[in-house]
Amino acid sequence: MPPRNDDPASLPRRLRTHLIGALFADPPRRRSTLAGWEGALVVAALLVLAIVLQLARLGWSSSLNALWAEDGPIYMQEALLNGTWDAISATYATYLVVVPRLIAEVASLAPLQDVPAAVSILSAAVVGLSGLVVWHASAGHLRNPYLRGTLAVLTVLTPVAGLESIDSAAYVPWYMLFASFWILLWRPATWRGTLAGAAFILLTGLSTPGLWFFAPLALLRGIAVRDRSDFAILGAYAAGALAQVPVLATTDETAVTPVWTHDIWTVFLQRIVDGAPLGLRLGGNAWVHLGWPLLIALLLAAVVGFAIGFRRSGAGARWITAVALPTALVMFVISLYQRAVGTPMLWPESFYHGAGSRYAIVPALLVISAALVLIDSRERSREPATAGWRRRATPATAAVAVLAIAVVTSFWARELSVRGAPPWDAALDAAALECVETEGESAPVETSPPGFGIQISCTELASFGPRP
Numbered sequence: 001m002p003p004r005n006d007d008p009a010s011l012p013r014r015l016r017t018h019l020i021g022a023l024f025a026d027p028p029r030r031r032s033t034l035a036g037w038e039g040a041l042v043v044a045a046l047l048v049l050a051i052v053l054q055l056a057r058l059g060w061s062s063s064l065n066a067l068w069a070e071d072g073p074i075y076m077q078e079a080l081l082n083g084t085w086d087a088i089s090a091t092y093a094t095y096l097v098v099v100p101r102l103i104a105e106v107a108s109l110a111p112l113q114d115v116p117a118a119v120s121i122l123s124a125a126v127v128g129l130s131g132l133v134v135w136h137a138s139a140g141h142l143r144n145p146y147l148r149g150t151l152a153v154l155t156v157l158t159p160v161a162g163l164e165s166i167d168s169a170a171y172v173p174w175y176m177l178f179a180s181f182w183i184l185l186w187r188p189a190t191w192r193g194t195l196a197g198a199a200f201i202l203l204t205g206l207s208t209p210g211l212w213f214f215a216p217l218a219l220l221r222g223i224a225v226r227d228r229s230d231f232a233i234l235g236a237y238a239a240g241a242l243a244q245v246p247v248l249a250t251t252d253e254t255a256v257t258p259v260w261t262h263d264i265w266t267v268f269l270q271r272i273v274d275g276a277p278l279g280l281r282l283g284g285n286a287w288v289h290l291g292w293p294l295l296i297a298l299l300l301a302a303v304v305g306f307a308i309g310f311r312r313s314g315a316g317a318r319w320i321t322a323v324a325l326p327t328a329l330v331m332f333v334i335s336l337y338q339r340a341v342g343t344p345m346l347w348p349e350s351f352y353h354g355a356g357s358r359y360a361i362v363p364a365l366l367v368i369s370a371a372l373v374l375i376d377s378r379e380r381s382r383e384p385a386t387a388g389w390r391r392r393a394t395p396a397t398a399a400v401a402v403l404a405i406a407v408v409t410s411f412w413a414r415e416l417s418v419r420g421a422p423p424w425d426a427a428l429d430a431a432a433l434e435c436v437e438t439e440g441e442s443a444p445v446e447t448s449p450p451g452f453g454i455q456i457s458c459t460e461l462a463s464f465g466p467r468p
Contacts (some may be wrong), residue, residue, distance in 0.1 A: 012223070019224035021313035026187050027140035043132065050128030050156045051121060054167055057157070057413045061422035062448075063167045065119040071119050072447035072454040075104035080456070090167050090275045094140075094253045096204040099176065102167040103169040112460055120167040125170055130179040131156040133200060136193070137179070139185035143380060147372045150400050151365075155179065159279025159403075159410035160271060160364045162354020164417050173208040174361045180204045181366065182329075183233060184217045185320070196227040198236035205240015209248065210362070211242055212329045217323050220263060229252040259340035264333055267345045269295045272332060273302055275381055276364040279406030281340075285350030291349065302367075310373030317377035327362035334411065335359045354413075368403070375399055419448045432465030 067076060070092070078087045079101070088101045109116035132372060135152040135161070142148035144247040155178060158165075167169040175381070180201045188194045205211040218237050224233060272285040274295060286294050310318055310370045336342045345356035375395045414420075422430075424447075432441040435458035443461060 002021040004177075016223050017350040018315070019220055020226065023138055023319040024115065024185065024187060024224045024230075025316065027189070029189065036368050047125065047128045050131055051124040053157060054124040055120060055128060055457060056417065057166050057411055059414040060415055061414060061417070061423060062163075063120045065423045065425060066156050067116045067119065067424060067447040067452075067454070068168050068170075068419055068451060069164065069449065070100075071095045071104070071168055071465040072445075074451055075100050075169055076108065076115060077454045078121070079104040079108040080454075091247055091251050091253060094251045094255045095155055095209050096206050096247050097170075097173070097208070098204055099172055102208065103172070107169075111205060112456070113425060113428065113464075119169050123167050123169045123172050127175045128156055129200075131157075131173075133197070134178040134182050136188075137182035137197070139318060140187065141185065141373050142376050144396055146400050147376050150403050151369060151372055153407065154365060154403060155370060157407050157411065158365065159281075159406040160283075160357060161410075161413075162280055162357035163362065163415055164354065164356075165358040166413055171358045173204060173210070174358050176200070176204040177208060177210050178362045178365045180211060180237075181214055181217070181324075181362075181369075184214055184221055186233075186236065188229060191229070198232045201233065202236040202240045204349055205237065206243055209235065209241070209244040210331070210335075211246075211325055211329040216239070216327070220319075220323070233380045234278055245272050256338070256340050258338050259342065260337050261342040263346045264336045264342040267336065267342060267347075268297060269334055269361040270328070270347050270352075271345065272363050272367060273326065275300050276367045277402055277406065279410035280352075280354055280357060282406060282409040284347065287347055287352055288350050300458075304371070306374070309371070309378060313377035313383075314381065317373045320373045321370040324366040329365040331358065331366075332363040336393040338356065372399060421448060421450065422446050428461065428464040429466065431464075432458075432461040435461050436465060 056253060057063075074092055075087075079091060082090070087105060088098060089096075090101070092100075103119060103122045105123060107115055110118040126418045131152045138148055138151060139329060142151065144368070154452060155175060158175075164172065167228075183197045183201050186193075186197060190198055201211070214237070218234060219231065223235055225234065269281075270287060274287060277283075277298070306321065310321055313321075336345065336356075339359070341356045341359065345359070347353065379396050424445075427446045431445040432445040434440070440457050441460060442457045445456050445461075446453045
């Protein structure tokens with residue numbers, strides 16, 4: 001006798017069936033018109049384009065001739081001094097950071113003068129790969145290729161990212177985190193895709209404990225598990241997330257003392273409610289000229305827009321919205337509290353800046369994801385308008401246009417006085433000169449921003465310095 005619909009015993013079964021059909025449905029199967037090598041060539045070309053565009057955001061000198069922040073004194077320093085395994089397994093900021101350390105290890109194989117270029121190119125490649133992952137993994141919920149392409153572009157050229165979080169090995173895990181969110185929603189059509197997704201999410205978990213914020217989504221996928229593909233992705237998620245637990249429990253590194261401040265709520269409005277649709281530069285300038293009335297208007301528009309979209313969209317889009325928006329809020333608030341950056345990230349009246357922009361990347365992209373999924377679901381459920389201009393003037397078109405403006409206006413992030421000073425080649429020459437003058441075994445090489453540096457042996461610096 002089949003269970004009645006009001007039978008409590010049938011609730012888990014019905015929930016599982018609903019999740020399989022709505023949140024974890026198979027993506028549409030499309031037959032590729034490209035041969036295998038042609039598809040690989042297109043992917044490679046897109047990846048190269050993504051790398052070039054990221055390097056261009058900072059300018060060639062800043063991205064190819066300067067080491068930035070932790071990339072120098074932490075990752076590259078340990079890659080040059082320690083054995084490969086010791087460098088990769090070492091913690092930083094109390095947790096494992098495998099991917100940034102792998103980037104430094106590979107970059108350390110390049111000639112010394114090319115190390116900054118290697119770090120930037122490898123970092124940009126990982127971010128570009130994250131964009132490709134988002135393009136494939138979101139196919140089941142973003143059928144409109146323009147909306148899906150926009151989300152992939154936003155992953156690579158995130159408008160809320162300031163100069164600190166572009167072309168930097170230290171901050172690539174943030175982009176990988178967002179791609180991992182979509183991997184948890186993805187049902188790959190092949191085992192090759194499954195293994196690639198599992199490897200990606202595992203490396204993400206071994207590089208940041210931020211994967212823990214996706215535990216509710218992983219739990220929902222666990223309820224809807226169907227086959228070995230689901231188990232592979234969930235197993236990779238669990239392995240990556242749990243690997244950080246004993247590391248955090250046993251590390252003797254000094255962690256930042258968490259600081260709670262009500263400024264965090266204001267920063268959320270500035271960096272996410274304002275930044276997600278408008279980007280750092282356009283949103284920041286809008287704040288400078290309009291202030292709180294702008295934030296209030298955007299918040300009301302977001303609430304109304306999401307409420308309407310939620311009511312008119314399909315079940316899958318509703319589930320993603322119900323997961324993505326709370327995750328964005330919780331991740332942002334806890335990250336700012338845990339790292340004590342609530343007040344430093346605050347925009348005062350008539351001024352904006354990009355400090356701490358890395359903490360806005362994933363929350364902003366999650367909010368945008370929810371909006372695009374709702375729009376896509378609504379567009380698919382509507383009958384096409386008869387008039388040509390009405391058919392073109394859709395919410396999808398408007399969303400792509402607004403986000404494209406955000407990407408363009410926030411594209412340039414060059415600021416040589418902060419990132420790029422001193423140039424790496426000049427710093428190497430200065431360090432080589434110090435080796436000659438002091439006859440020491442090593443010398444400090446200055447990196448960006450001012451005050452950071454790396455110690456390099458005088459033997460390696462022997463080919464640099466003043467030349468006759």
